[in-house]
Amino acid sequence: MKNKILDSIINIIKKYYNYSDEKILEIRYGLESIYLSLFKTIIIIIMSFFIHTTKELCIFFITYGILRLIAFGLHTKKSLHCWISSIITFGIIPLLIKNLKLNNNLLIPCSLLILILIIIYAPADTEKRPLINKKKRIIYKVLSTIVSIIYIFIIYYSKNYYIKNIFFFSLLLQCLLILPITYKLFGLSYNNYKRYKLKGGKKE
Numbered sequence: 001m002k003n004k005i006l007d008s009i010i011n012i013i014k015k016y017y018n019y020s021d022e023k024i025l026e027i028r029y030g031l032e033s034i035y036l037s038l039f040k041t042i043i044i045i046i047m048s049f050f051i052h053t054t055k056e057l058c059i060f061f062i063t064y065g066i067l068r069l070i071a072f073g074l075h076t077k078k079s080l081h082c083w084i085s086s087i088i089t090f091g092i093i094p095l096l097i098k099n100l101k102l103n104n105n106l107l108i109p110c111s112l113l114i115l116i117l118i119i120i121y122a123p124a125d126t127e128k129r130p131l132i133n134k135k136k137r138i139i140y141k142v143l144s145t146i147v148s149i150i151y152i153f154i155i156y157y158s159k160n161y162y163i164k165n166i167f168f169f170s171l172l173l174q175c176l177l178i179l180p181i182t183y184k185l186f187g188l189s190y191n192n193y194k195r196y197k198l199k200g201g202k203k204e
Contacts (some may be wrong), residue, residue, distance in 0.1 A: 008030055016114060040083065046089045053094035056166070060094055063151070064170040071122035071144040072131070072179030081186070090109040091174065107168050111152045114175045118148050120141055124178035130192040140172070 009140055013019065040093070050055040076082045123140035125131040131140070151167040158164050176182055183190040 006035065015037045026123075036079065036082075040042055040086055044086065047087065047091060047092060051091065051095065053091075053098055056097045057090060057093035059166055060090075060170065061099060062167055064154050064173055067144065067151075067170055067174040068177075070140050070147065071118060071124065071174050071178055072126070072129070072140070073124050074156065074176065074186060075128070076127050076181050076186055077188065093169050095171065097162065097169060100165055104167070107155050107164060108152070111155055111168060111171055114171045115145070115148050115152060117179065118171075119145050121178045121180070124190070125182070125192050127189050127192050130196060132193045132196045 006028060008025060013025065013027060045054065045057065048057040051084075076085060099137055119141070121132055122144035123137060131137045148171060151171055154167050155164050180190045189195075
């Protein structure tokens with residue numbers, strides 16, 4: 001079914017645009033990524049209905065998604081690994097958000113440690129999306145730090161354990177996805193931008 005949908009879209013694009021074969025392959029890869037992401041999201045949302053965590057999942061998607069957009073992080077090479085890790089992560093974390101009652105004595109020290117790690121390691125690129133531009137890396141690092149600090153303030157001042165959990169687990173998950181050791185566990189290369197050279201043959 002996936003290939004039929006993608007083939008139909010590609011045929012429409014070919015009809016109206018005279019792209020090279022290389023460009024078509026690039027577009028197809030992008031469309032395939034969007035398709036898989038949407039399909040996976042739908043499956044995870046359906047799963048959340050059965051374990052009664054749809055509200056928690058949707059809010060978590062937003063708070064975590066904001067950090068993900070600016071701190072980036074790993075993507076697994078194999079689709080199966082992505083499916084397994086996503087279903088486990090987005091199945092368990094909403095349950096923890098809903099049921100755990102953690103206090104600031106635990107949350108704040110852990111959040112500050114996470115902040116330090118985010119300052120050190122964000123943004124973390126991938127082999128397919130290396131962050132070659134140094135200025136952009138600095139901007140993303142600053143944004144990641146600012147958003148993380150805002151999340152920590154919300155955790156500290158909120159009286160609602162539910163809100164605390166949402167922002168804490170957003171920080172925790174994002175932190176785990178940018179650590180070099182996590183990349184190593186999944187067999188992925190880290191700091192991929194260092195492989196690229198600037199003009200003159202010098203690395204950034």
